[in-house]
Amino acid sequence: MAKITFITPDNESVTLEATSGSVMELAVQNGVKGIDGDCGGVCSCATCHVHVAEKDFPLVGEPSEIEADMLELEDEVSEFSRLCCQIKVSDAIDGITLKVVEE
Amino acid sequence: MSTDKICVIIGASHAGVNLAFSLRKEGWEGAIHLFDSDPVLPYHRPPLSKAYLTSNDPIEQNALKAASTYKNEHIDLHLGVKVIAIDNTIRTVSLDNGTTQKYDNLVFATGASPIIPPIPGIETATNTYPLRTAADVLHIKNTINTSSKKRVVIIGAGYIGLETAASLKKLDASVTVLEREERILQRVTSPTMSQFFLDLHTSNDVSVFTSKNVVTIESLKENDIISNIVKCSDGTLYPADVIIVGVGVRVNTELAASIGVEIENGIKVTETTATNIDRVYAIGDCSFHHNPRYGRFIRLESVQNAVDQAKVTAAAICEKETKYDTVPWFWSDQYDIKLQMVGLSDGYDDIVIRHEEESESNNKFSVWYFKGSELLAVDAVNNAKAYVIGTKFIKKPTLIDKIKLGDSAIALKPANLLL
Numbered sequence: 056m057a058k059i060t061f062i063t064p065d066n067e068s069v070t071l072e073a074t075s076g077s078v079m080e081l082a083v084q085n086g087v088k089g090i091d092g093d094c095g096g097v098c099s100c101a102t103c104h105v106h107v108a109e110k111d112f113p114l115v116g117e118p119s120e121i122e123a124d125m126l127e128l129e130d131e132v133s134e135f136s137r138l139c140c141q142i143k144v145s146d147a148i149d150g151i152t153l154k155v156v157e158e
Numbered sequence: 159m160s161t162d163k164i165c166v167i168i169g170a171s172h173a174g175v176n177l178a179f180s181l182r183k184e185g186w187e188g189a190i191h192l193f194d195s196d197p198v199l200p201y202h203r204p205p206l207s208k209a210y211l212t213s214n215d216p217i218e219q220n221a222l223k224a225a226s227t228y229k230n231e232h233i234d235l236h237l238g239v240k241v242i243a244i245d246n247t248i249r250t251v252s253l254d255n256g257t258t259q260k261y262d263n264l265v266f267a268t269g270a271s272p273i274i275p276p277i278p279g280i281e282t283a284t285n286t287y288p289l290r291t292a293a294d295v296l297h298i299k300n301t302i303n304t305s306s307k308k309r310v311v312i313i314g315a316g317y318i319g320l321e322t323a324a325s326l327k328k329l330d331a332s333v334t335v336l337e338r339e340e341r342i343l344q345r346v347t348s349p350t351m352s353q354f355f356l357d358l359h360t361s362n363d364v365s366v367f368t369s370k371n372v373v374t375i376e377s378l379k380e381n382d383i384i385s386n387i388v389k390c391s392d393g394t395l396y397p398a399d400v401i402i403v404g405v406g407v408r409v410n411t412e413l414a415a416s417i418g419v420e421i422e423n424g425i426k427v428t429e430t431t432a433t434n435i436d437r438v439y440a441i442g443d444c445s446f447h448h449n450p451r452y453g454r455f456i457r458l459e460s461v462q463n464a465v466d467q468a469k470v471t472a473a474a475i476c477e478k479e480t481k482y483d484t485v486p487w488f489w490s491d492q493y494d495i496k497l498q499m500v501g502l503s504d505g506y507d508d509i510v511i512r513h514e515e516e517s518e519s520n521n522k523f524s525v526w527y528f529k530g531s532e533l534l535a536v537d538a539v540n541n542a543k544a545y546v547i548g549t550k551f552i553k554k555p556t557l558i559d560k561i562k563l564g565d566s567a568i569a570l571k572p573a574n575l576l577l
Binding site for chain 2: 076084086091093095097098121124
């Protein structure tokens, strides 16, 4: 079980719980604003961009090569950027905070 | 914004569903009625030929939105209901359950239907399916799982046919692909990419045959098991326990045409996705729209087009200034190959193929399509960097040094490629 907090572009905080699937799926299923997941989670569209809270970044880890390349399309890319369709929900990421990047 | 207005959307797939939610984001306070004849909670279609086909995950795993989010956003989702007639003089749609629904704004997100070619025997052939809906895929999965020989013939080597072939290999099926044209993917990509995918499938033990015109399908009964014999015009025969038909689609324009909407290669719309009839719009696979970047009318079958047009329509209905102006992009996943495509390559007269040096398998490369000095499109295989740089160059036309681009010793960075 992992609790994940999303800070939406209009600064709302939403905390959701899940045991499996991807963080993008969790966000889309619960209508978290700013996470679209248009490609269904195959790292093709970059519409699930988040900035991971700095303290949580080691828990989530670095993006893969393809993900890092896709992030280069984004204007708001930072060293803490991830596409959250590529973050698997697990106990290891319990308690993380993600700031949703507005398109 | 007025709360007593009603928006009716016909079709609840990528375009229709995204429109409903985009309307709320744009501040639409009126009713939203979303109709689809498919009874299943709207789902992502790309996984149908990929992860959904190979896994046992329920379709809900691929839902576009959770059922509760429609309720939360006050979107009335009517599934398993078909719009059978429209009277635009009284602005009402009639449904096959005998009810009617009034509208102020009407949106066609009616998509397209798979073509079943008029091959003698195809109507009565056993276990013969298109691949467009979740139900189609369930039928295919169930048939494969209960078949001992698992012989599949796929008619048509487009992206859906080839993705399905790759997925079925994971299910231990014996797969044959029959393509009518001289090369696979002929309608949608260049000879270079066609050859790459032909080699890929051949090396994965899929039998791909081109210039194969299927003329009949006959039924064969052996030990109480019924299968098919697919016969081609050159006399060749292919036994099939399952036949998958992937020869393209026909745009669903009948309803729109019935109220006088202008139809060309799809439902013709303006840059705001409006049809020639006031407060009637069309989006997604069914729309024939103008692309400013390429300066011509096009019709696209893609998630990107469906989602982006939905946003434009939502803004237009909410009377905000808007214009559909995007560079199209697509993707296809087959085996461990990720193909990302950006732009439209039609009309190219020059090609640059770039293989990345670190790639041992030749499976990381990109094809850059030019018309003179203008970059039209990029196909990137396992190479998101090429896709991203290509996207930037196409969006902001840039003079590119083709010699440097083709030289894998020069790192793939925008600054290295300028003329």
